[in-house]
Amino acid sequence: MANLTGKRALVTGGSRGIGAAIARKLAAEGAQVALTYAQSPDAADAVVKSITDAGGEARAIRADNREDLSVTGAVERAAEEFGGLDILVCNAGVFEVGPLSELGLQGYDNTMSVNVRAVYVALLAADRLLAEGGRVVLIGSNLAKHVPGPGIGLYAMSKAALIGLAKGLSRDFGPRGITINVVHPGSTDTDMNPADGDYAEPQRSIMSIPRFNDPADVASLVAWLTGPDAGTVTGSEFTIDSGVNA
Structure with missing residues (x-):
C-alpha cells in the first residue's frame, strides 16, 4: 500500500547505507524523494536511478553538512523542486571515536557540526516549509542511551542531543500537527x-x-513514523538494535 502518495520528502545523507534504504522505502510508499550527498555523486545517482527505475520520483542534491548555507539550500531546493515539503529525515552523520586526547576540539567541532548543528539548521529551514501534518524523523543511535565501551563519548553526546531537541520541538510543532521523533539504530549491515x-x-x-x-x-x-498511522506519535524514541539496550 502506498501510504505516502502525494507526500514530498527530503532525506539527508541518502546516498548510502541507512539513508539510501530510507529514500528507497519512502519512494516505494509513494513519496517524491530528494536525498542529499556530500562526496559521492555516483552513489547518490545510483539511488535516484533505482527509485526512478521502479517508477518513483527522486532528486539528488549536493550538500555539505558542515556549511549552514548548504544545508539550508538543500531544504529549500527540495521544497522548490516538489512544490512543498511534508517529510524531513535527518540521517547524515559522522562517527568519530577515540580517547579525548586524540579527538580534541577538532573532533568535537566536526562531530557536533554534522550530527547536531546541521540537524538544527535543517529544522530551522524546514520549520517555515513543512506542511500541516508534516513529519520529522531524526536518526540517532542506540549509543545515545547505552555506551558499552570506551572512546564513544563524543559520538554518544551528539546523538543524545537529538533526544532533547525532538522532545522540545514536539511542543513547537504540535499545534500544526507536525510530529518529530528519533530512531536509534544499533549495528546495521x-x-x-x-x-x-x-x-x-x-x-x-x-x-x-x-x-x-x-x-x-x-x-x-x-516509513511508519512518516505515514498516516503515526499521526499522534511525537517527541518519542524508537530503538532498533536487536536488544543491545534491553
Missing part, C-alpha cells in the same frame, strides 16, 4: 559496518537477537 566484518562478532555478542539490522529494517520503521 552497511559498507561502514558490515555484518561479516572484523568487528561484527563483538557487536553480536551483546545482542539479545544475534543479528545486525538490515538497512531496510530501519527504513520500515521510519
